[in-house]
Amino acid sequence: MSGPTFKGVGQPYGGRGLYLGWYGQCLTKRSWLGYLALMNIKVPPANATTAQAKVPMGLGGVHKSLAERLAELHGEIKADGSLTSLSRIAIALYDESTDILKTFIHSSDTDSPLDHSSARLSDLPSLRDLALNGGRRIINNLEIAADSGQEHATRLVSFGYRASYTMPIQSKGIFYGFLFLNSFQPDYFSPLVIHRLRPYLDLIAQVVMRELDTVRMMQAAVKVIRQVSSLRDEETGAHLARMARYARLIAVKLADSHNLGDEFIEYLFQFAPLHDLGKISVPDHILLKPGRLTPEEFEVMKGHVVRGLEIIDMLVFDFGIDALEHFELLRDVIAYHHEALDGSGYPHKLKGNEIPLAARICAVADVFDALTSERPYKKAWSNEEAFQLLQDQAGTKFDPDCVRSLLECASEVAFIQAHFDETVYD
Numbered sequence: 001m002s003g004p005t006f007k008g009v010g011q012p013y014g015g016r017g018l019y020l021g022w023y024g025q026c027l028t029k030r031s032w033l034g035y036l037a038l039m040n041i042k043v044p045p046a047n048a049t050t051a052q053a054k055v056p057m058g059l060g061g062v063h064k065s066l067a068e069r070l071a072e073l074h075g076e077i078k079a080d081g082s083l084t085s086l087s088r089i090a091i092a093l094y095d096e097s098t099d100i101l102k103t104f105i106h107s108s109d110t111d112s113p114l115d116h117s118s119a120r121l122s123d124l125p126s127l128r129d130l131a132l133n134g135g136r137r138i139i140n141n142l143e144i145a146a147d148s149g150q151e152h153a154t155r156l157v158s159f160g161y162r163a164s165y166t167m168p169i170q171s172k173g174i175f176y177g178f179l180f181l182n183s184f185q186p187d188y189f190s191p192l193v194i195h196r197l198r199p200y201l202d203l204i205a206q207v208v209m210r211e212l213d214t215v216r217m218m219q220a221a222v223k224v225i226r227q228v229s230s231l232r233d234e235e236t237g238a239h240l241a242r243m244a245r246y247a248r249l250i251a252v253k254l255a256d257s258h259n260l261g262d263e264f265i266e267y268l269f270q271f272a273p274l275h276d277l278g279k280i281s282v283p284d285h286i287l288l289k290p291g292r293l294t295p296e297e298f299e300v301m302k303g304h305v306v307r308g309l310e311i312i313d314m315l316v317f318d319f320g321i322d323a324l325e326h327f328e329l330l331r332d333v334i335a336y337h338h339e340a341l342d343g344s345g346y347p348h349k350l351k352g353n354e355i356p357l358a359a360r361i362c363a364v365a366d367v368f369d370a371l372t373s374e375r376p377y378k379k380a381w382s383n384e385e386a387f388q389l390l391q392d393q394a395g396t397k398f399d400p401d402c403v404r405s406l407l408e409c410a411s412e413v414a415f416i417q418a419h420f421d422e423t424v425y426d
């Protein structure tokens, strides 16, 4: 695929089919650069040759993360003379199935005051109203909000922020989350500032929705594949929902020590359920065999890892979404979720830190749920029995940090098990 070619205002950008329309009339020349950065569109330098302007994007290539692109746009916004005091842009995503609002990406002039945070939307009345009814929320004196006991406001004030502006990100009946802006200046969000910010905010929301829709499209395709195959009998949707949430719990616990951003955590959560996609290629008499597999059958079963990679690569090419966020993370989860710390796993027999962290996290999450779930050939283990096995094999099979992290979340694990039992989710 060729790189995108600049075709001018109102025209589609090469290969991406995006019409800029209204934005073309509202954005200044400087903000155009921010727009292009946010959309991950490269503008060739004026003296670029035709060959330079058509560098293939490739699967793992030059794609920047959404957080990097948001930071670039933030820089462009602040370079607009009247908007220099916009000190923080942050996005939180909403998980409808658990009513959880969670931090995602941000660009801040300080360390982020709210990394790895989550809360139930129903516990946040003013945000819940925004999600239900639309509109905007302006708090031009955060100290008053902090004094009234709002936890997030207190943390923002402790980092020096004094004003906030919030808008919901929603389209066609889908609520994706919120866009939060902050400034160190009290009363910063005047009608004039909001007017100048509006085109930027709308395009940030548009890009976030586009990225999330890409992931949803991938998940929907995989869901269809599962439903028309025997895989749905081998692994239930509830198993996938639970193990993804266990993976998220572990990643949040490891975030500080392993320097994991909320963006990594979110994509790990989104991609973890795809780990066994390759099992659709395993014949039913092996996939659904109630007893122990023979060595020959186990060899066939092991092939699901390589097959999963082939399928996901095909899906990505066929959907034309080679710029999928964190595609390498998705490939890591599929390729290495059966590796073991001591090198006894498969198919590559990687050891220790040779195994990508995303796969080490998913291995613990997946095995814990497999042990605590009833399967045709076994009863469900208790959580205590499963925790004990993970502890016994921590350092040999499993990453001890990942095991410890899950053990520290026993109450959250119980909540997830109660929420996603086998009867309510497919």
Ligand SMILES: [Fe+2]
Pocket (backbone or CB within 6 Å): 275, 276, 304, 337, 338
């Ligand atoms: Fe697997």
Ligand SMILES: [Fe+2]
Pocket (backbone or CB within 6 Å): 235, 239, 243, 275, 276, 366
């Ligand atoms: Fe699994």
